[in-house]
Amino acid sequence: AHLAVLTSTGEVYSAGLNCYGQCGVQPTGEELQPFDEPLQLHHIPHLRGKISRVCCGLDHTLFLTTRGSVLACGWSADGQTGTGGVESVLEVTEIDGVFAEPHNRVSAVFTCADSSFAVTAAGLLCAWGN
Numbered sequence: 001a002h003l004a005v006l007t008s009t010g011e012v013y014s015a016g017l018n019c020y021g022q023c024g025v026q027p028t029g030e031e032l033q034p035f036d037e038p039l040q041l042h043h044i045p046h047l048r049g050k051i052s053r054v055c056c057g058l059d060h061t062l063f064l065t066t067r068g069s070v071l072a073c074g075w076s077a078d079g080q081t082g083t084g085g086v087e088s089v090l091e092v093t094e095i096d097g098v099f100a101e102p103h104n105r106v107s108a109v110f111t112c113a114d115s116s117f118a119v120t121a122a123g124l125l126c127a128w129g130n
Contacts, residue, residue: 001017060080060116080111
């Protein structure tokens with residue numbers, strides 16, 4: 001299990017098991033032991049805005065920016081990170097494709113086990129994963 005916390009100042013902290021990079025940091029090989037203290041994610045590459053929401057799935061994490069971009073990391077065997085592959089996403093990566101279009105900016109994200117969901121500003125519900 002893992003968790004991610006978004007502070008009122010926009011900082012993101014994560015803690016817990018990180019076997020698949022779901023905490024947003026590179027796995028170290030000692031992932032069978034949970035992190036003892038929260039880790040701040042200091043740098044998220046390709047960030048197009050501040051983080052406004054963080055959601056944890058079973059072994060993956062979604063991040064929503066204030067500009068409507070979605071980023072993901074972690075286990076992706078069922079495609080739940082939305083990055084187009086089934087390999088684990090070991091660093092926070094922006095989801096391209098449908099969300100890259102300006103009219104498809106995301107207003108909400110949700111996760112459940114190995115599934116991910118997003119609602120666009122136009123009201124379109126998108127789902128991926130298992």
